[in-house]
Amino acid sequence: MNLLVSLFKTSIGKKFLMALTGLVMVGFVTGHLVGNLQIFFQPDRINGYAHFLQALGPVLWAIRLFLLVCVAVHVWAAVALTLESRAARGPEAYAIKKWLSATVASRYMRLSGIVVLAFLIYHLAHFTLGVAQPGTFKTALPEWKMLEDAREFGFPLAAKGDVVHDVYSMVFLGFANPVVSIFYIIAVGLLSVHMLHGIDSLFQTIGWRSAKWSCLLRKVALVYCIVYFLGNLAIPGAILTGIAKPAVGTYAAQKLAASPAATSSAVQP
Amino acid sequence: MVAEHSVKKNFSVTLRVWRQAGPNQPGKFVDYPATDISPDMSFLEMLDVVNDGLTKIGDEPIAFAHDCREGICGTCSCTINGKPHGPGKGIATCQVYMRSFGEGDVIVVEPFRARAFPLIKDLVTNREAFDKIQQAGGFISVRTGAAPDANSIPVPKEDADLAMDAASCIGCGACVAACKNASAMLFVAAKVSQLGLMPQGQPERDKRVLAMVKTMDEAGFGNCSNQYECSAVCPKLITHDFIARMNRDYLAALFRSNFKPVSGASDGGA
Numbered sequence: 001m002n003l004l005v006s007l008f009k010t011s012i013g014k015k016f017l018m019a020l021t022g023l024v025m026v027g028f029v030t031g032h033l034v035g036n037l038q039i040f041f042q043p044d045r046i047n048g049y050a051h052f053l054q055a056l057g058p059v060l061w062a063i064r065l066f067l068l069v070c071v072a073v074h075v076w077a078a079v080a081l082t083l084e085s086r087a088a089r090g091p092e093a094y095a096i097k098k099w100l101s102a103t104v105a106s107r108y109m110r111l112s113g114i115v116v117l118a119f120l121i122y123h124l125a126h127f128t129l130g131v132a133q134p135g136t137f138k139t140a141l142p143e144w145k146m147l148e149d150a151r152e153f154g155f156p157l158a159a160k161g162d163v164v165h166d167v168y169s170m171v172f173l174g175f176a177n178p179v180v181s182i183f184y185i186i187a188v189g190l191l192s193v194h195m196l197h198g199i200d201s202l203f204q205t206i207g208w209r210s211a212k213w214s215c216l217l218r219k220v221a222l223v224y225c226i227v228y229f230l231g232n233l234a235i236p237g238a239i240l241t242g243i244a245k246p247a248v249g250t251y252a253a254q255k256l257a258a259s260p261a262a263t264s265s266a267v268q269p
Numbered sequence: 270m271v272a273e274h275s276v277k278k279n280f281s282v283t284l285r286v287w288r289q290a291g292p293n294q295p296g297k298f299v300d301y302p303a304t305d306i307s308p309d310m311s312f313l314e315m316l317d318v319v320n321d322g323l324t325k326i327g328d329e330p331i332a333f334a335h336d337c338r339e340g341i342c343g344t345c346s347c348t349i350n351g352k353p354h355g356p357g358k359g360i361a362t363c364q365v366y367m368r369s370f371g372e373g374d375v376i377v378v379e380p381f382r383a384r385a386f387p388l389i390k391d392l393v394t395n396r397e398a399f400d401k402i403q404q405a406g407g408f409i410s411v412r413t414g415a416a417p418d419a420n421s422i423p424v425p426k427e428d429a430d431l432a433m434d435a436a437s438c439i440g441c442g443a444c445v446a447a448c449k450n451a452s453a454m455l456f457v458a459a460k461v462s463q464l465g466l467m468p469q470g471q472p473e474r475d476k477r478v479l480a481m482v483k484t485m486d487e488a489g490f491g492n493c494s495n496q497y498e499c500s501a502v503c504p505k506l507i508t509h510d511f512i513a514r515m516n517r518d519y520l521a522a523l524f525r526s527n528f529k530p531v532s533g534a535s536d537g538g539a
Binding site (some may be wrong): 002003006007010011012013014015016081084085086087088089090091092093094095096097098099100101102103106107109197200201203204205206207208209210211 | 285287296298348350351352377379382383384385386388447449450451452482483485486489490491492493494495496497498500501502508509510512513514515516517518519520523524527
């Protein structure tokens with residue numbers, strides 16, 4: 001049978017696609033978090049970084065398309081596998097059902113997955129498309145003039161004096177809304193739980209797991225998920241509680257100073 | 270003294286058993302008292318006693334599958350109190366003793382449930398799907414003739430041990446019954462690995478795993494969620510490491526089969 005057809009048709013093939021796309025997304029969310037943590041530095045850092053990504057042009061679109069395909073395949077595989085498995089269980093349910101060895105994270109993969117998907121759609125509408133909270137979207141804010149050259153590992157991202165989108169202020173103003181921030185925190189919490197089983201599971205599916213190191217694998221996955229959650233908690237958490245304040249002179253600082261009880265309605269321009 | 274203390278008194282339990290007259294007929298739970306049960310009786314002997322009572326009063330006895338009653342044939346197949354093969358680890362239903370239960374317990378007995386295991390009657394299910402998977406590749410092809418010299422094919426001890434672990438699968442279907450997706454991955458993985466680990470299994474290794482997984486999918490089993498409920502109920506304690514091994518084997522075979530040059534010769538021997 002043709003390789004692609006087999007991957008999309010057979011049970012193990014579908015699971016392999018699920019594992020592979022999951023692995024890509026674990027890689028993406030890790031890089032995404034590291035990039036976003038630059039919000040805690042001077043505005044030049046994240047604004048320069050965002051400018052660099054925007055300037056990639058067709059490459060950015062290729063990456064976006066690839067990630068969207070990964071999400072689509074992951075969701076499709078999840079739905080297809082779930083429907084098959086439901087049908088396989090048969091007409092009568094057990095009167096008594098016991099869990100013997102399944103981890104808690106593994107029992108709620110569908111629930112956590114659905115919430116994360118809803119979050120993903122909102123997140124893209126919020127910070128990429130500007131449909132949710134358009135008032136604080138980067139295109140609605142005054143542009144940022146780079147104070148210094150922005151470099152990452154010596155690689156130039158944006159030059160001094162460049163006029164770029166003020167992503168820094170967009171993030172600060174966006175997370176000043178407690179409802180949005182709390183939804184973000186819950187969603188990344190569930191994503192961490194989802195990845196806890198997902199990472200462990202993908203090694204089994206690809207066939208790289210055995211009793212010799214399964215215990216270590218679970219611990220590594222757990223530590224990764226905790227660090228990932230804390231990193232993601234830090235951004236909305238610090239902004240919402242006021243631990244992180246926008247740098248003096250930024251648009252976000254002016255706006256938040258004008259309305260200390262920051263809500264989304266208060267920061268409409 | 271020791272003997273006196275070790276003898277527990279006879280006791281009574283209530284059996285809540287799934288009764289279903291035949292395939293596609295409505296089923297329901299029926300309660301039966303099991304009185305004066307010796308703690309040293311096996312679970313199946315207790316069912317025999319209850320069935321004797323039912324026969325005496327003219328009721329239909331409870332149909333349940335059993336054969337060797339010593340944990341090696343894989344015929345017995347009850348889900349007892351929500352766990353295939355009941356309480357205990359590494360044992361089949363026939364190895365469950367009534368001392369695992371206490372006075373007045375309500376014991377819920379259900380068949381192994383899965384679409385691929387259609388119910389025949391009461392607690393008896395049709396597990397032919399496993400035979401079909403075996404027939405698809407759970408064998409090696411050997412030409413007839415004089416037997417080769419013993420030990421002419423060296424097998425590393427570790428491989429032999431691992432193959433023996435996989436070969437201890439008795440095909441009872443508890444892995445399917447325990448899986449929330451009714452997946453047969455542990456059974457198929459054991460059968461694939463048992464031969465795939467041995468030198469004699471190499472010529473048909475790729476063909477075997479591809480064919481057995483295909484047959485498994487066609488039989489209507491579900492998909493593995495890597496929750497390992499299967500290995501937790503396996504009466505032979507077969508590890509889910511074999512599932513990882515089969516996944517690896519399957520993917521490698523799938524990729525290899527797509528990039529292998531095709532011979533001009535037709536199938537079959539010379």
